[in-house]
Amino acid sequence: MTHTKQRVFVAATYDTKGHEAEYVADLLRRDGLDVVSVDVSTSGAPSAAQVSAQEIARSHPEGAGAVFTGDRGTAIAAMALAFERYAAGNAEIGALLGLGGSGGTALITPAMRALPIGTPKVMVSTMASGNVAPYVGPSDIAMMYSVTDVAGLNRISRRVLANAAGAIGGAFRQAASATADDGQPAVGITMFGVTTPCVQQVVPLLESRYDCLVFHATGTGGQSMEKLLDSRLLAGVLDLTTTEVCDLLFGGVLACTEDRFGAVARSGAPYVGSCGALDMVNFGAMDTVPERYRGRKFYPHNPQVTLMRTTAEENTRQGEWIASRLNLCNGPVRFLIPEGGVSALDAPGQAFWDPEADAALFAALETNLHQTADRRLVRVSCHINDPLFAKTAVEHFLEIAAH
Numbered sequence: 001m002t003h004t005k006q007r008v009f010v011a012a013t014y015d016t017k018g019h020e021a022e023y024v025a026d027l028l029r030r031d032g033l034d035v036v037s038v039d040v041s042t043s044g045a046p047s048a049a050q051v052s053a054q055e056i057a058r059s060h061p062e063g064a065g066a067v068f069t070g071d072r073g074t075a076i077a078a079m080a081l082a083f084e085r086y087a088a089g090n091a092e093i094g095a096l097l098g099l100g101g102s103g104g105t106a107l108i109t110p111a112m113r114a115l116p117i118g119t120p121k122v123m124v125s126t127m128a129s130g131n132v133a134p135y136v137g138p139s140d141i142a143m144m145y146s147v148t149d150v151a152g153l154n155r156i157s158r159r160v161l162a163n164a165a166g167a168i169g170g171a172f173r174q175a176a177s178a179t180a181d182d183g184q185p186a187v188g189i190t191m192f193g194v195t196t197p198c199v200q201q202v203v204p205l206l207e208s209r210y211d212c213l214v215f216h217a218t219g220t221g222g223q224s225m226e227k228l229l230d231s232r233l234l235a236g237v238l239d240l241t242t243t244e245v246c247d248l249l250f251g252g253v254l255a256c257t258e259d260r261f262g263a264v265a266r267s268g269a270p271y272v273g274s275c276g277a278l279d280m281v282n283f284g285a286m287d288t289v290p291e292r293y294r295g296r297k298f299y300p301h302n303p304q305v306t307l308m309r310t311t312a313e314e315n316t317r318q319g320e321w322i323a324s325r326l327n328l329c330n331g332p333v334r335f336l337i338p339e340g341g342v343s344a345l346d347a348p349g350q351a352f353w354d355p356e357a358d359a360a361l362f363a364a365l366e367t368n369l370h371q372t373a374d375r376r377l378v379r380v381s382c383h384i385n386d387p388l389f390a391k392t393a394v395e396h397f398l399e400i401a402a403h
Contacts, residue, residue, distance in 0.1 A: 006094025007034040008172050011083070011108050014039035014047035017099050017150050020161060022048060024097060027165040033172065036092070040083050040107055042075035044068045053079070059086040072103070080107045087111035095120040095172040097164060099150050102127055109135040116231040117224075120171030124164045126150060138223035142167065185235035186211040187397075188225040193301075194343035195241045195276040201390035202238060206397075210235070217241040217277065219254040226263035236270035236401050238393055240336075240384070243277030245318055246310060251290060252281040261325040268331030270400040272393055275342040276384055278318055278361060279352045280307040299351045307345070309352045312360035319364025326369060332400035333375040336393055337362050340383035347383055 008028055012021035021037060028035045039049035040056055047053070057064035060082035067078040087093060093115060098108035105125040112121040113136075121141045128143035136143065144164050148156045187210040191199040203212045213234070215221040222244045228234045244256035264271045283289045283306045286298070297309040310318070326333055339362070345352035362379075369377055378396065382388045 004091040005034070006172075006176070007036050007092055008095045008097065008168060009036045009038055009093050010097045010099075011038040011040055011111070012099040012150075013041035013104050013107070014049050014053070015041040015043045015045050017104065018047055018049070019153060020099050020150055020157065023153055023158070024099065024161050024165045027162060028169055031165070031169050033169055038083075040079055040104070042067060042072070042079050056086050057082050059083070061085070076103050076107050080110050083107065084110040084114045088114040093119065094176065095168050096122075097168040098123045098125075099146075099161070099164075100125055101150055104150070105135055109137075109141060112141050113137050113139040113227075115139075117228050117233055118175060118231075120168055120175055122164055122168045122171070124150065124161065133220070138220055138227040184209065184211045186213055186228075186233060188228060188234045188237045188239075189214045190217045190222060190225065190237075190239050190241040190276070191215070192217045192241045192243055192277045192343070194280070194345055195384060197344070197385035198240055198276065198390055198393075201387055202240070202394055205390065205394040206238075209398075217243050217254070219244050219247065219256055222256050222260060226260070229263040229267050229269055232267065234269065236397060237264065237272070238397055239264075239271065239273040240393060241276030242273060242322065243280065243282075245322060246278055246281045246314075249317060249321060250281045250308075250310070250314060252308075253284060254282045261322075261329065264331070264333070265325075265328040268329075270332050270397060271329065272334045272336065272397045272400070273326070274336040274384065274389075274393065275338060275361060275365075277343045278315065279310055279342050279346040279354070279357070281310060282307060297352070299345060307352075309354065310357060312354075312357045315357050315361035316364045319361045320368050323365055323368035323370075326375065329375065331374070332403065334396040334400060335365065335369065335377050336389070336396070337365065337377060337379045338384035338386075338389050339379055339381050340386065342384050344385060 010021050010025045025035045025037045037049040038051040039047045039053040041053050057067035060066045069075050096112055105127045117140055123141055124144045124146050126146050126149055128145040132143045147160055189199055191214050206212055215225040247255035286306050299307040301307050341347045380389050380392050
């Protein structure tokens with residue numbers, strides 16, 4: 001089996017940031033690293049980069065002509081897609097350093113997100129002092145604020161760019177020498193405050209065999225877990241808290257994307273899921289709740305977080321949506337229904353206890369999930385935070401992971 005040599009890639013729009021990119025590349029080469037410079041400009045002008053903009057543009061599904069349109073907005077979007085396609089699966093990329101303003105940052109970071117978690121990624125950007133969530137997403141991109149614009153070399157930019165070179169060079173060396181794990185396979189587990197007791201019981205039952213990675217189900221948390229699954233860094237998932245679906249469907253602030261469960265389908269990894277916290281939609285402070293929801297049942301989690309109880313009708317829709325996504329999964333799937341309640345608030349005497357709403361959710365799942373030998377619903381006659389539920393979830397995971 002041949003081993004692909006990994007290198008440090010430096011990407012920039014060479015028609016405007018070429019001097020800065022070459023400065024960084026030279027620093028890295030002087031440090032003894034093998035560097036590949038990449039031009040992602042959309043002007044079509046020739047450059048000193050080792051990988052030309054034309055070569056990157058050919059990775060666009062419609063060819064280079066779709067990139068060099070003469071219109072800045074469409075050209076940047078097309079080049080971003082082309083560079084993302086170029087980077088995805090490129091085994092030579094051992095680290096990626098990007099330099100850019102707003103356009104360059106939007107162009108380069110999708111390629112960074114396409115790289116596996118753990119591959120070093122540093123983006124020097126004029127946008128890094130603001131909201132970087134659209135650029136970072138579920139990935140491990142390090143954003144470095146450029147302080148001055150990335151528009152020439154001066155006493156400030158040289159220092160910042162040299163720091164960026166040191167950061168990516170050190171991370172590249174560390175990534176190459178670090179062990180991937182401690183010998184145990186990793187499993188992803190989703191948790192919310194109202195399902196914490198469940199997960200706290202699951203982890204001790206698994207930790208002798210698995211490295212348990214717990215993800216806060218805040219929208220980005222679920223995306224991060226699935227990113228690791230896509231990167232083949234997880235041996236399976238106990239997706240016990242699928243609450244992000246509530247926010248996607250009903251306008252909450254901790255929403256997943258339409259691709260939720262997509263990594264499960266693509267990877268075929270062992271999957272045990274459940275209805276954790278499907279009884280609530282998350283909003284900010286009470287005055288941020290949309291007007292259309294006035295008069296609903298709310299629970300003030302804290303002054304900044306307001307929870308809204310889902311109705312039977314909404315739960316029916318959730319069950320249909322989740323089932324439709326799980327039907328795309330051909331790997332081993334077990335989806336557990338906790339008949340005694342789906343969160344700490346959904347229990348007798350608690351604020352969100354509503355057996356009729358839960359029954360609508362469970363019925364929609366049963367009606368719409370296409371059950372097979374590998375894809376099954378499992379009813380568990382207890383609350384999600386009951387020890388029996390944790391024990392059942394672990395038993396099913398170990399069973400399907402063993403095959």
